[in-house]
Amino acid sequence: MKIRNILIDKSSGLLNIEFSAQGLLSKTSQTQFELSFEYLRISAPSSQGKKLKNGQVAVISHKKNVVITNIESVAKHGYRLIFNDGHQDIYSEAYLQTLSVEFEQRWQEYLDSLKVSGHSREAMIDIKQL
Secondary structure: OOOOEEEEEEEOEEEEEEEOOOOOOOOOOOOOOEEEEEHHOOOOOHHOOOOOOOOOOOOOOOOOOOOEEEEEEHHHHEEEEEOOOEEEEEEEEHHHHHHOOOOHHHHHHHHHHHHHHHHOOOOOOOOOOO
């Protein structure tokens, strides 16, 4: 499950990840994936399962235009993804692989949760990097 290559493509808003074929989850034979910055941001490990005071799970919204500004290797722990909205989080290789393989299901669940909660993917303010 080793990552062989990561490429930030800011023009398309995608993170291209190539995994080695050895140790890849058996759900797919695919080794290259494209994940949107928005998907990675809303799937941040520290945000998963956060609950509000009323017991509902918090929905991360308004991240359609977020951009990954930098990636840092964090030794054996994984990679720190730094976003232009000020958020940063460490994504392990295993978690990035899970996000890649389960993209369709996770993305649809996110869209469904936005619809139910009445939130939007659209940014509330325009974020620009100078």
